[in-house]
Amino acid sequence: MAIIPNCAATRHIHFTLNGSGPAELIPPSLDDWPQLDYDPTVGARRVNLDGISRDEIASWQPGDRLLLSGKLLTGRDAAHQRIVTMLNRGEPLPPGVDLTxxxxxxxxxxxxxxxxxxxxAGPTTATRMDKFTEQMLSETGLIGMVGKAERGPAAIEAIQRHGAVYLMAIGGAAYLVAKAIKSSRLIAFEDLGMEAIREFEVVDMPVTVAVDSRGESVHKTGPRKWQERIGIIPVVAA
Structure with missing residues (x-):
């Protein structure tokens, strides 16, 4: 028997039930992991979300590391679907949902x-929002998105067309990301539960520029740079 929680990564827990009682799963010791000193401020640029402009984001390049501070709205699948439905009906968005x-x-x-x-509060996979990206950028004034994983061709084209950006937060480290969130308040769509729109106040939230305003994606530039490096590294057969 296995319990398999899936979200990009797959983790397996295997155990056998033989009728003698519950399975006892011994957690691994934290001593099994190396001690790491993590300082996200080294080599990163601080960004004030409350005073951000298109001119500023135009200077960012794929792979740039940023520390976000200020007010950050939240929204994923259900919230995007509802926003797009309201836009298509010509309805105003709820108070507080100003994405300009x-x-x-x-x-x-x-x-x-x-x-x-x-x-x-870790990021969800951004690809699922690709189908909403063009309309969100063209009709709401939104200039930036934060998620995890790569974006598809249609989303990248929309990002380039509207001079927006896509940033990656740290996937698989939801607790660490949450430590950068200093306040949270409900803005709209309370009935959606965890998918409601909230406004976070963040301080030094670490992200990486994944798609810049020119449509350059780190998922293309990154592998290309590593291929260039690997090409000059001598390979010695054992």
């Missing part, structure tokens, strides 16, 4: 416990 010169984070945060502002 704003960034949206593709996330559905877990409910907070104890003194947490939010629970784990």
């Amino acid at each position: 010169n704003r960034f949206i984070y593709y996330v559905g945060p877990v409910d907070p416990v104890r003194d947490e502002v939010v629970g784990p």
Whole structure:
């Protein structure tokens, strides 16, 4: 028997039930992992989301590391579908959902416990929002998106056409991302639960430029650079 939670990565837990009682799963010791010193500020550029402009984002390039601070809206599949439906009907968006010169984070945060502002708040896969990207950029004034994984050709073309950007947050590190979120308030679509639109106040949230305003994608430039490096590294057969 296996429990397999899937979200890009697959993790397996194998155990056998023989009728003698519950399976006892011994957690691995934290001593099995190396001690790492992580400082996201090294080599990163600080960005004030509350004063961001198209001129500023036009200077970013694929692979640039940024630290976001300021107000960041959230929204993923269900919220995007509802926004697009309202736009198609000619209806105004709810109060507070003004996306002009704003960034949206593709996330559905877990409910907070104890003194947490939010629970784990890692990015969801951005590809699922590709079908909404052209309309979101052309009709709402949105200039930036934050998620994980690559974007498809149609989304990249829309990003280039409208001079927007797509940033990648750290996938698989939802708790660490949440530590950059200092406040959270509900903005719209409360009935969507974790997929409701919220406004986060973030401080030094680490992201990487994945698609710049010219449509250059790090998922293309990155492999190309590594191919160039590998080509000059001597390979010695064992």
